[in-house]
Each structure stands twice: as structure tokens, then as C-alpha cells.
Amino acid sequence: xxxxxxxxxxxxxxxxxxxxxxxxxxxxxxxxxxxxxxxxxxxxxxxxxxxxxxxxxxxxxxxxxxxxxxxxxxxxxxxxxxxxxxxxxxxxxxxxxxxxxxxxxxxxxxxxxxxxxxxxxxxxxxxxxxxxxxxxxxxxxxxxxxxxxxxxxxxxxxxxxxxxxxxxxxxxxxxxxxxxxxxxxxxxxxxxxxxxxxxxxxxxxxxxxxxxxxxxxxxxxxxxxxxxxxxxxxxxxxxxxxxxxxxxxxxxxxxxxxxxxxxxxxxxxxxxxxxxxxxxxxxxxxxxxxxxxxxxxxx
Amino acid sequence: xxxxxxxxxxxxxxxxxxxxxxxxxxxxxxxxxxxxxxxxxxxxxxxxxxxxxxxxxxxxxxxxxxxxxxxxxxxxxxxxxxxxxxxxxxxxxxxxxxxxxxxxxxxxxxxxxxxxxxxxxxxxxxxxxxxxxxxxxxxxxxxxxxxxxxxxxxxxxxxxxxxxxxxxxxxxxxxxxxxxxxxxxxxxxxxxxxxxxxxxxxxxxxxxxxxxxxxxxxxxxxxxxxxxxxxxxxxxxxxxxxxxxxxxxxxxxxxxxxxxxxxxxx
Numbered sequence: 011x012x013x014x015x016x017x018x019x020x021x022x023x024x025x026x027x028x029x030x031x032x033x034x035x036x037x038x039x040x041x042x043x044x045x046x047x048x049x050x051x052x053x054x055x056x057x058x059x060x061x062x063x064x065x066x067x068x069x070x071x072x073x074x075x076x077x078x079x080x081x082x083x084x085x086x087x088x089x090x091x092x093x094x095x096x097x098x099x100x101x102x103x104x105x106x107x108x109x110x111x112x113x114x115x116x117x118x119x120x121x122x123x124x125x126x127x128x129x130x131x132x133x134x135x136x137x138x139x140x141x142x143x144x145x146x147x148x149x150x151x152x153x154x155x156x157x158x159x160x161x162x163x164x165x166x167x168x169x170x171x172x173x174x175x176x177x178x179x180x181x182x183x184x185x186x187x188x189x190x191x192x193x194x195x196x197x198x199x200x201x202x203x204x205x206x207x208x209x210x211x212x213x214x215x216x217x218x219x220x221x222x223x224x225x226x227x228x229x230x231x232x233x234x235x236x237x238x239x240x241x242x243x244x245x246x247x248x249x250x251x252x253x254x255x256x257x258x259x260x261x262x263x264x265x266x267x268x269x270x271x272x273x274x275x276x277x278x279x280x281x282x283x284x285x286x287x288x289x290x291x292x293x294x295x296x297x298x299x300x301x302x303x304x305x306x307x308x309x
Numbered sequence: 310x311x312x313x314x315x316x317x318x319x320x321x322x323x324x325x326x327x328x329x330x331x332x333x334x335x336x337x338x339x340x341x342x343x344x345x346x347x348x349x350x351x352x353x354x355x356x357x358x359x360x361x362x363x364x365x366x367x368x369x370x371x372x373x374x375x376x377x378x379x380x381x382x383x384x385x386x387x388x389x390x391x392x393x394x395x396x397x398x399x400x401x402x403x404x405x406x407x408x409x410x411x412x413x414x415x416x417x418x419x420x421x422x423x424x425x426x427x428x429x430x431x432x433x434x435x436x437x438x439x440x441x442x443x444x445x446x447x448x449x450x451x452x453x454x455x456x457x458x459x460x461x462x463x464x465x466x467x468x469x470x471x472x473x474x475x476x477x478x479x480x481x482x483x484x485x486x487x488x489x490x491x492x493x494x495x496x497x498x499x500x501x502x503x504x505x506x507x508x509x510x511x512x513x514x515x516x517x518x519x520x521x522x523x524x525x526x527x528x529x530x531x532x533x534x535x536x537x538x539x540x541x542x543x544x545x546x547x548x549x550x551x552x553x554x555x556x557x558x559x560x561x562x563x564x565x566x567x568x569x570x571x572x573x574x575x
Contacts, residue, residue, distance in 0.1 A: 115316025250414020
């Protein structure tokens with residue numbers, strides 16, 4: 011009797027070869043992603059030393075344990091380090107919230123634009139990303155300095171007499187952060203909003219809901235996954251941001267990225283810098299996992 | 310709702326105003342940046358004579374080209390595997406590792422790669438000092454993560470039955486890959502290369518950590534200059550970078566439009 015199924019699945023001809031094909035990729039990832047994480051953890055448990063390199067590894071010759079948890083204890087107990095983490099999380103939270111507030115109307119307007127105009131508008135939002143991040147920070151320095159463009163305009167308009175101190179303030183830092191991260195927020199927001207079904211909004215409007223009510227009860231709740239993804243996509247890198255607070259922010263704003271940088275480059279305390287990086291990673295694990303889950307669900 | 314459209318234009322104004330002003334004031338003769346002192350090209354002339362900057366720019370371009378090429382090889386392979394290999398052994402770990410540089414703060418990636426290079430140097434004598442080579446490897450690691458995402462997205466959107474049809478018609482897996490999969494991947498490989506190239510040219514944090522005395526990239530020079538404020542020379546450099554980026558993007562858009570048009574017409 012013949013098999014009723016005419017075609018069986020194609021045998022997986024590739025299967026044995028796939029492992030070999032993947033080997034270079036595995037080797038790369040083991041060497042440049044997995045190994046650095048392990049080395050980082052190892053050196054975070056090491057002692058500071060004045061030699062070259064400036065640390066004692068946690069395992070001495072023969073594998074004897076000579077490590078220490080002192081770096082982690084210092085981070086947990088010293089208010090200087092603790093506050094830098096809290097301040098960084100606050101800055102990341104405010105930056106991500108501002109990006110959502112500014113980015114949401116932008117994404118919504120692009121999603122509502124006629125089909126042919128959506129891609130050019132989206133490109134217009136992403137384009138500044140290609141002009142160089144330091145150049146944009148430099149432009150803000152020129153705009154916000156005491157003798158800068160903004161103070162000049164305000165003086166000509168008669169709004170102010172003496173220049174406002176704008177540069178090297180929290181305001182300048184947030185302006186720079188939002189300017190740098192705004193495109194990252196618009197992208198996931200647009201991805202969600204472009205997929206929304208306009209019929210739902212029309213139905214709500216037909217049933218008598220005012221535009222604001224339609225937005226709050228239909229559009230906004232349906233875009234929740236995009237809002238969460240956009241928030242996290244800004245929050246995660248902003249929490250470790252170093253360059254923008256350093257160039258635009260107030261000198262006293264000791265954020266964790268800056269503290270880590272200082273411990274490494276100025277104090278040459280590599281184990282403490284490594285411990286700060288490990289703690290930053292642990293703090294960010296939850297938002298990172300959350301972001302990856304959201305990404306997986308969107309696909 | 311018109312509120313959203315007003316928001317869009319205000320947002321675009323916020324994004325573009327600083328960049329446009331920077332470009333405009335690059336042509337000002339005034340010694341103070343963002344002050345108009347009449348039209349002049351003097352800062353571009355000064356820029357062209359700054360050997361340290363030119364040297365750093367050339368080094369950055371070389372590193373970016375090398376890093377982007379390496380990133381396309383590694384990230385292209387990884388993205389292809391994630392899109393087409395099905396549930397292979399270790400897939401979750403593989404995906405997490407390739408994507409890790411995307412989500413890790415730059416200071417963490419930079420510091421951990423530096424510590425790796427130092428540890429390797431102590432253990433096996435490679436990479437033999439830090440500089441352009443270590444920056445290239447760090448940038449390739451970051452770029453590969455982006456390339457993998459772009460390639461995976463492209464292949465996920467493409468019909469898998471094309472490759473199966475080729476193999477049913479007798480093509481060996483290699484021929485099917487070369488004649489069907491690779492052309493499918495090509496636009497994403499190009500986009501990924503450009504993305505990795507830009508990321509490398511733009512990076513100051515990774516480079517500062519893993520570089521040595523012989524590997525000062527353009528962003529590292531720019532960063533140290535900006536710490537002292539904005540000079541007219543840096544302003545002119547900004548205008549040059551914006552101009553080059555605009556020309557490059559215009560050309561990329563033309564090429565993509567032509568490729569799409571040909572495909573649509575054929």
C-alpha cells in the first residue's frame with residue numbers, strides 16, 4: 011500500500027554543516043562578548059595595585075583566591091557611588107520621559123501622514139543621527155554659551171539684559187540628551203502606531219467620543235507596547251551616558267558613567283571601575299530583559 | 310489631530326536648528342563661534358592645515374571601513390543563522406551574545422573589552438599593544454550586533470520557499486545560498502555596512518577605552534577639543550562632516566531608489 015502523503019519534508023541536508031558554518035560566529039562571540047564579561051567580573055573582584063596593569067587578579071599563581079568584595083561594598087555603602095547610581099537612574103528616567111512626550115506626537119503625525127510621505131518623514135527624523143553625535147553636542151555648546159546664539163537672540167529681543175547661564179547646567183544636559191536620543195524613541199513608537207487600525211479610532215469618534223477622548227481611550231492604550239519599547243530604548247543607554255553630561259552638564263553632576271570614567275582614567279582604579287560596570291549591568295538587567303521581551307513579542 | 314502635526318514640525322525644528330546653525334556659522338569670519346562676522350572660508354583653510362586632525366580623520370576612516378567589513382561578515386552570518394537555521398542548539402545564547410552590545414551601556418562594553426585585551430596580552434602576548442587594531446575589533450563587535458539585526462529582519466520578511474524551491478530544483482545548498490539567499494540579503498548587508506561604518510566614525514567611548522597612544526581617532530580629538538568649548542575650527546569641521554554625510558546619504562538614497570525601481574519594473 012502506498013503512503014497517502016505524497017511529499018515528505020525535505021531532509022535537512024544542511025543540519026550537520028550548520029554547526030561548522032556557525033563556528034566562526036561562535037568563536038567571535040565567545041572571544042569578544044562572553045570573555046570580556048567574565049574578565050570584567052574577575053577584575054571587579056581584584057585588588058587595586060600600583061603596577062602595570064594596575065590591579066591584582068582575584069586568583070593568584072596556582073589559582074589561590076586572593077580576591078576581595080571590597081569594591082562592591084564600597085559602591086553599596088559610600089554615598090558618593092550610591093548617589094551617582096540614583097542620579098543616573100533619575101536622569102535616564104527624565105530623559106526617556108521627555109523623549110516620549112516630544113516623540114509621541116511626531117510618531118503619530120508620521121503614522122497618520124499619507125503613505126507616500128511616511129518614509130521621507132521618518133528619514134528626516136533619523137537623519138540627524140548620521141551627522142555625528144559630538145558635532146551635535148558641539149552645536150549645543152555654541153547655542154547655549156554665555157555669549158552664545160540663544161543669549162544673543164534673547165538680548166536682541168530685549169527679553170534679557172545679562173546672559174542667562176545655560177551651558178553646564180542640568181537644562182543643557184537634558185537638551186543634549188533629548189536631542190541625541192529622540193530618534194531612538196520615535197522609531198519604536200512609529201512602528202507600533204503605523205500598525206494601528208484607524209477603524210477603531212473612527213468607530214469611537216462615530217459613537218460620539220471627542221478627539222481627546224479617542225486618543226486617551228483608543229490610540230494611547232493600543233500603542234502601549236511601543237511606548238514601553240521607546241522608553242526602554244532611551245532609558246538603557248541614557249543610564250550609562252558619559253559624554254553628554256560631561257560636555258554639557260553641571261560639573262557636580264556625578265553620574266555613574268562619569269564616575270566610572272573618572273575611576274578608570276583619572277584614579278586608575280581599574281577594579282573599582284570594573285565593579286561599577288558590573289553593578290550598572292545588574293541594575294540594567296531588568297529593563298534590558300523587559301526590552302528584549304517586548305521586541306520578541308512585536309515580531 | 311493637528312496637535313500631532315504641530316508637534317512633528319516643532320520636533321523636526323528642534324532636531325535640525327542646531328545642525329543648520331552650525332553649518333551656517335562655519336562660514337562666519339568671527340573668532341567666536343556662532344557670531345556672524347561676515348562671510349569667510351578662513352576656518353576651512355585653518356582646518357585643512359591642522360595635521361593632527363587630518364591624521365586622526367584618516368585613521369578613523371580606515372578603522373571604520375575595516376570594522377564595518379568585519380561586522381558585515383560576522384553579523385551577516387549571525388543574522389542569516391538566526392533567520393534561517395530554525396531552532397539550533399544554543400540559539401538563545403547565540404542571540405543574546407550577538408545582541409548584547411546593542412543593549413549594554415558603552416562604558417561597560419568599552420571597559421570590558423579593554424580588560425579583555427589587557428588579559429589576553431598578559432596571557433598570550435596578543436594583540437601586542439593597544440591602538441587602531443583594538444579599536445577596530447571593538448567597533449566590529451558593536452557593528453556586528455547592528456548588522457545581525459538588520460539582516461535578520463530582512464530575511465524574516467523574505468519568502469523562505471524561494472531557497473527551498475531552488476534546492477528542490479536540484480541546487481546544492483551552496484548554490485542556493487549564492488544565487489538566492491545572498492542576493493536577498495544584499496541590501497541589508499549594504500545598509501548594515503553603512504550603519505557599522507557610521508557607528509565607528511561616531512564613537513568616542515569605546516575608542517577612548519581600548520585605544521593606545523598610537524590610535525587617536527577623530528572623535529577622540531573632537532572630544533578633547535569640545536571639553537574646552539567650541540572653536541571656529543571645530544565648527545568648520547562639523548560643517549564638513551554634515552556635508553559629507555548629506556552627500557553620502559543622498560547617493561545611498563539614489564542607489565536604493567534605482568535598485569527598488571528596477572525590481573519593481575522587472
